[in-house]
Amino acid sequence: MLEASFLGLSDRHAEEGTVSVWPAWEVREREGAWSWFHVRLAFDDGAQVDALAVLCGEQVSIEDVRAEPALSLDDLTALADWIEGPLFETCARADAACATGEGGEAAEFLASSRARPAWPRGVEGRRRVALEYRAAQEAGVDPVLAVMCATGHSRRRSLRLIAQARDAGFLTPRHARP
Template sequence: MPLLPPWFHVRLTFGDGAVVDARAVVSEGRITIGDLSAGPPAPPDGHTAPADFAGPARHRARPSWPRGREGRRLVAEAYRAAQSEGRDPVLAVMRETGRSRRRSLRLVAAARDAGLLPPRHNRH
């Protein structure tokens, strides 16, 4: 049975109190990391860290978007700018607002209803 190289415990401690622990082995001139874990920075003023520090986020961050007339005006501007540059206007609204395609289409429809964009189809 071959002799396994020894594992080493490595700890990196940062100025804010955050730590990274790793188990590593050096074999044939290469470093291999076995386990890796990280801890939160130390809380300020000696308070305890919140329990949900590592909990999954419930909402994705997206830019705040004004409601009402101002929001419809900004949607119309983004839509027309993308259209004039030959880009996908709905995708431009999605990027600008941080909303899904369905929600962006609703915002575009609201801008059309407000008269800020021309009708989608010319009806005779």
């Protein structure tokens, strides 16, 4: 058992830890696709961090983190610096494999998801947000996640775009008001 109460990532050096990244699964739906990766940061003293990262477009988000010993808030911030390079290298290798015809569906997804045109602004953008939102609803998937992947924006920004589409009349009101 480790004696430290927190891992102390910001106090450690790159030579002390090893980062491993491997694909977990991928989900494809219509125009959108998401790919999950397991990430493990291991140290010689037995300390370990396991994370689940999801790639959507050019954005990577961390969905789950487990650490022994526990991570402090500073450690959680430093975790991104530790795993960013190896995670993006894995994505780049998948892109290269796709370009050479190797690597299967995961490589195809990673290459295709990065070739997204800029999202239009104004009325056209709101109309397209509404189309993505309704298509996801009809397919039985999370419409906010579909808008996130289509636009490449964060959840907060995507929710704001959805609200703007509602205000513009492209989507029905969220709640009926008496």
